[in-house]
Amino acid sequence: MLFVExxxxxxxxxxxxxxxxxxxxxxxxTWILACSYFFYAAFFMGTEVFTGNPLPAGWWFxxxxxASTGMDYIVGLKxxxxxxxxxxxxxLMVSLIINIGVLGYFKYMGFFLESAVDFTRWVGxxxxxxxxxxxxxxxxxxxxxxxxxxxxxxxxxxxxxxRNLLNLATFISFFPQLVAGPxxxxxxxxxxxxxxxTWAQVDVRGxxxxxxxxxVKKSCVSDSVAxxxxxxxxxxxxxxxxxxxxxxxxxxxxIYCDFSGYTDMAIAVAxxxxxxxxxxxxxxxxxxxxxxxxRRWHISLSTWLRDYxxxxxxxxxxxxxxxxxxxxxxxxxxxxxxGARWTFVIWGTLHGLALVAHREWDRLTQSWKxxxxxxxxxxxxxxxxxxxxxxxxxxxxxADLTKPMTGADFERAFYTFRAFVGSDIPEVKNVQSLDYRVxxxxxxxxxxHWLNFRRVFSTWWRRGPDALFALGLGCIVAMVxxxxxxxxxxxIYFQF
Amino acid sequence: xxxLHSTACVLLFLLxxxxxxxxxxxxLGLPEIDQVSDKIHWLEKYGDRYDxxxxxxxxxxxxxxxxxxxxxxAAAGRPTHSFNLGVNGMRPPExxxxxxxxxxxxxxxxxxxxxxxxxxxxxxxxxxxxxxxRIGYWLDLERFLAVIQCLQETRDSALAHxxxxxxxxxxxxxxxxxxxxxxxxxLNLVKARFGNPVKSLDRQLGENWRGEKIxxxxxxxxxQWQILQEKLADLAKKPSEALYGLSADQKExxxxxxxxxxxxGRMIVFTPxxxxxxxxxxxxxxxxxxxxxxxxxxxxxxxxYKREHLADAGHLNQIGADxxxxxxxxxxxxxx
Numbered sequence: 001m002l003f004v005e006x007x008x009x010x011x012x013x014x015x016x017x018x019x020x021x022x023x024x025x026x027x028x029x030t031w032i033l034a035c036s037y038f039f040y041a042a043f044f045m046g047t048e049v050f051t052g053n054p055l056p057a058g059w060w061f062x063x064x065x066x067a068s069t070g071m072d073y074i075v076g077l078k079x080x081x082x083x084x085x086x087x088x089x090x091x092l093m094v095s096l097i098i099n100i101g102v103l104g105y106f107k108y109m110g111f112f113l114e115s116a117v118d119f120t121r122w123v124g125x126x127x128x129x130x131x132x133x134x135x136x137x138x139x140x141x142x143x144x145x146x147x148x149x150x151x152x153x154x155x156x157x158x159x160x161x162x163r164n165l166l167n168l169a170t171f172i173s174f175f176p177q178l179v180a181g182p183x184x185x186x187x188x189x190x191x192x193x194x195x196x197x198t199w200a201q202v203d204v205r206g207x208x209x210x211x212x213x214x215x216v217k218k219s220c221v222s223d224s225v226a227x228x229x230x231x232x233x234x235x236x237x238x239x240x241x242x243x244x245x246x247x248x249x250x251x252x253x254x255i256y257c258d259f260s261g262y263t264d265m266a267i268a269v270a271x272x273x274x275x276x277x278x279x280x281x282x283x284x285x286x287x288x289x290x291x292x293x294x295r296r297w298h299i300s301l302s303t304w305l306r307d308y309x310x311x312x313x314x315x316x317x318x319x320x321x322x323x324x325x326x327x328x329x330x331x332x333x334x335x336x337x338x339g340a341r342w343t344f345v346i347w348g349t350l351h352g353l354a355l356v357a358h359r360e361w362d363r364l365t366q367s368w369k370x371x372x373x374x375x376x377x378x379x380x381x382x383x384x385x386x387x388x389x390x391x392x393x394x395x396x397x398x399a400d401l402t403k404p405m406t407g408a409d410f411e412r413a414f415y416t417f418r419a420f421v422g423s424d425i426p427e428v429k430n431v432q433s434l435d436y437r438v439x440x441x442x443x444x445x446x447x448x449h450w451l452n453f454r455r456v457f458s459t460w461w462r463r464g465p466d467a468l469f470a471l472g473l474g475c476i477v478a479m480v481x482x483x484x485x486x487x488x489x490x491x492i493y494f495q496f
Numbered sequence: 497x498x499x500l501h502s503t504a505c506v507l508l509f510l511l512x513x514x515x516x517x518x519x520x521x522x523x524l525g526l527p528e529i530d531q532v533s534d535k536i537h538w539l540e541k542y543g544d545r546y547d548x549x550x551x552x553x554x555x556x557x558x559x560x561x562x563x564x565x566x567x568x569x570a571a572a573g574r575p576t577h578s579f580n581l582g583v584n585g586m587r588p589p590e591x592x593x594x595x596x597x598x599x600x601x602x603x604x605x606x607x608x609x610x611x612x613x614x615x616x617x618x619x620x621x622x623x624x625x626x627x628x629x630r631i632g633y634w635l636d637l638e639r640f641l642a643v644i645q646c647l648q649e650t651r652d653s654a655l656a657h658x659x660x661x662x663x664x665x666x667x668x669x670x671x672x673x674x675x676x677x678x679x680x681x682x683l684n685l686v687k688a689r690f691g692n693p694v695k696s697l698d699r700q701l702g703e704n705w706r707g708e709k710i711x712x713x714x715x716x717x718x719x720q721w722q723i724l725q726e727k728l729a730d731l732a733k734k735p736s737e738a739l740y741g742l743s744a745d746q747k748e749x750x751x752x753x754x755x756x757x758x759x760x761g762r763m764i765v766f767t768p769x770x771x772x773x774x775x776x777x778x779x780x781x782x783x784x785x786x787x788x789x790x791x792x793x794x795x796x797x798x799x800x801y802k803r804e805h806l807a808d809a810g811h812l813n814q815i816g817a818d819x820x821x822x823x824x825x826x827x828x829x830x831x832x
Contacts, residue, residue: 467504474513475516477513478516481517482678482679482681483682
């Protein structure tokens, strides 16, 4: 059930209507929990329950979510109630091993087996091909990280263990962010569940505009450029170098609009229920350095990795090389978090290297205060960062998670990369090219994005009476419907 | 007070949304639909050249040769200038919509519209054919209400069995909402602007609208021939029967009649060969008297059932179409 589907609107209308008519906070949370499990089950099941047809393969995944919640509830209490550090640590390890074990089994088992077989073949040892057909439960990477953050925070005594199972279950399964984030921290969300939300607290205008913006990003922009991107990445060696540049730029647009569009809608839906979710994007393509980019892109994941992985590895403490090792490891694991593909590891490694290089560059140019403060520096740095990020997206896009990775996937990625960085590419007969006029669309989108960055659109719609806002919103929605897709493409981050 | 304020805002939003959607829909006009748009655009420009239209399915589109028809009527001293408005798979209520669109720009009076007799067609959500996909362009409020009426009346167990009436109603509601809200129309315009549209056969024919290339070329296949033999065996046991159908069927006939008469023409109903088990007969009590030209009697028109005149179990080939056009003209000329 995607946020852009009519059935989601029907679901939300019921969820929203019943939620605000329920009198007590417990009843409301119970309702949210029921809706969240229904929402999650809808990804795996259709009408089989009613028709008597055999249940699909993933029918039991909601029970796995329930079991994960129950386990973290018990671990949280055990960590809280024990004073001995060794016991507390042991309970934390139970939670981490189970959570990472489940994630590892569903997401990485097939990958590691395939890689092991490839490796044994490479060294010349006999091996038989292994293929595991494991269905990946949607959202597992997100809710596993979310529940791990809870036990780690209890262990670090950043918060007390949640004694109300309903609160914890609602926190882990809250439907707006369940399947693709943002990865909400327990310290931010659980306190919101303690008190009954009031309608007066809800920023209705903000939520509606945010949902509309997210919808436009996903349905009108991301899904519109997707055919061009798919066309190119399906057979890049048949296209010109200019087409490679166009396709990579469009993919940068596609992935940003797809993911940030989903996040906008998730935040808006949660806001309409009276809850605030973590900000996940802050104009990442206007970042002036790789470090700045990771402060603006998928903020909830990058801060999670920083707080629970990078700091756990030692963070900035210790020798320079040790810090750089921590950075590289964090980024490589961050890459692998997206999916069990070597191309994601390459993507993470490139970003890790860029972070290390930027630290060194930053240190070396510390004395250039005047130049670094200039607009020209800022523009050049932003363009260079964007160019680097786009180059990395090539490896991110190369992985088709529905199929096993092959050498041809690497070849295609490196071919595009060479074309993108201006290196010579082999000539082919009957070379094709993407329609360059798409760049006009790209330029238009950059302009709109820049105006938004400059806060041109941020407040004017908040002024004026509600009636005028309702009328204006109706007109804009009617225009947005013109770009409503005939088919709903799943959000890219659902596969992670 | 707060609730009243919120309700008023929601109503204003809906009003604005619908008003804007209607305005946008009006500005955009009809979407580009394969087969249909080309004919309507043609009639928009040159509709006044024609005084006689043929309306119906592929059994009109492929069976009637307007040039030949005009030659025959001219020779008989009752000249016509006819145009074939048949579209493959176009049954009521789509045909009424297309006729309305085709006549919307007309300034000169019509002589006649010769309409293929067909029952009201309800699509099941499980149907993935081109006809089902076309629903989106013709399902305006008038047609939507007609669909609901037909759905209430129909006793088509095969249709109800697949998804149930509620499923079908929900399907049509979605199609209606999508049409009224212009869902995806902008995307289609962008695709048409930037994409490489494939010219339809009809568009390629261009000025040859009036049907130099009429009828279906390939000879009938053995499998189709066997199907036809089975149909004929059934018809021998129980001849084709004229039915009044549902009141939704008759209302559609009446709508077309009213429309045609408002343009100064007369409506003539015909049933094309090969015959079917049942065909819709206008009920004079509901539609008034409408002349009927029926070709559903197998024994009376054996030439339409010869192997060399057929394209498949439901269609004539070019020679058959030529024969049928002559037969239709002959019957037309017999009418007062």
